[in-house]
Amino acid sequence: QLQLQESGPGLVKPSETLSLTCAVSGGSISSSPYYGGWIRQPPGKGLEWIGTIYYSGSTYYNPSLRSRVTLSLDTSKNQLSLRLSSVTAADSAVYYCARGAKTSLGATDFDYWGQGTLVTVSS
Amino acid sequence: SYELTQPPSVSVSPGQTASITCSGDTLGDKYACWYQQRPGQSPVLVIYQDTKRPSGIPERFSGSNSGNTATLTISGTQAMDEADYYCQAWDSSTLVFGGGTKLTVL
Numbered sequence: 123q124l125q126l127q128e129s130g131p132g133l134v135k136p137s138e139t140l141s142l143t144c145a146v147s148g149g150s151i152s153s154s155p156y157y158g159g160w161i162r163q164p165p166g167k168g169l170e171w172i173g174t175i176y177y178s179g180s181t182y183y184n185p186s187l188r189s190r191v192t193l194s195l196d197t198s199k200n201q202l203s204l205r206l207s208s209v210t211a212a213d214s215a216v217y218y219c220a221r222g223a224k225t226s227l228g229a230t231d232f233d234y235w236g237q238g239t240l241v242t243v244s245s
Numbered sequence: 246s247y248e249l250t251q252p253p254s255v256s257v258s259p260g261q262t263a264s265i266t267c268s269g270d271t272l273g274d275k276y277a278c279w280y281q282q283r284p285g286q287s288p289v290l291v292i293y294q295d296t297k298r299p300s301g302i303p304e305r306f307s308g309s310n311s312g313n314t315a316t317l318t319i320s321g322t323q324a325m326d327e328a329d330y331y332c333q334a335w336d337s338s339t340l341v342f343g344g345g346t347k348l349t350v351l
Contacts, residue, residue: 159340161288161342168331168342168343168344168345169280169282169288169331169333169342169345170342171339171340171341171342174340182338182339182340184339184340185246185339218287218288225276225294227275227276227335228335228338229335229340230275230276230278230293230294230334230335231276231278231290231293231294231333231335232288232290233290233293233299235287235288235289236287237287238287
């Protein structure tokens with residue numbers, strides 16, 4: 123059974139960079155046809171897609187976050203990473219990593235999700 | 246930018262059929278999927294590629310997608326189905342979630 127586990131600081135200061143890692147076990151995220159993604163959810167609100175990275179390293183970002191986001195994939199460790207720069211209180215949320223399998227129409231869904239990690243932006 | 250619209254809330258009596266809609270421009274030309282999220286838990290994929298159920302998802306969950314609307318249908322709704330439901334689609338290399346629908350079973 124595939125498992126994903128997010129890790130990283132639970133508290134980040136405003137203007138700093140948020141960095142999270144997602145360790146994948148029980149399956150691959152760095153081989154065809156898989157992709158990984160990050161999704162966040164502010165407390166009491168809906169889901170917001172942050173970005174997706176294919177096994178090939180190709181990346182796709184939410185246009186509203188593109189200027190601040192970097193996704194990367196470490197194939198040797200089977201893990202993906204998220205960096206979000208210049209954070210503000212509006213970036214406080216539960217951050218999820220997830221995995222999907224590419225279809226003919228693209229990165230169309232996430233079939234496995236991590237448990238999520240709460241990140242608070244505050245001084 | 247592409248948008249998906251869901252009703253904020255839907256109520257259903259136990260044993261009845263619940264339908265949750267998701268509207269978006271030419272959504273029927275894309276794959277729609279649905280996630281269930283219970284309070285304090287991670288989202289779970291319940292329908293993918295418009296109509297398919299992942300392993301372990303009860304048969305009472307079904308999906309359709311045509312024109313501008315995708316629909317999640319829960320037949321014989323149970324109390325355990327009370328949750329938030331999100332539709333999602335992939336359009337022009339961008340992933341979009343609907344705003345979510347709170348399903349109340351009462």
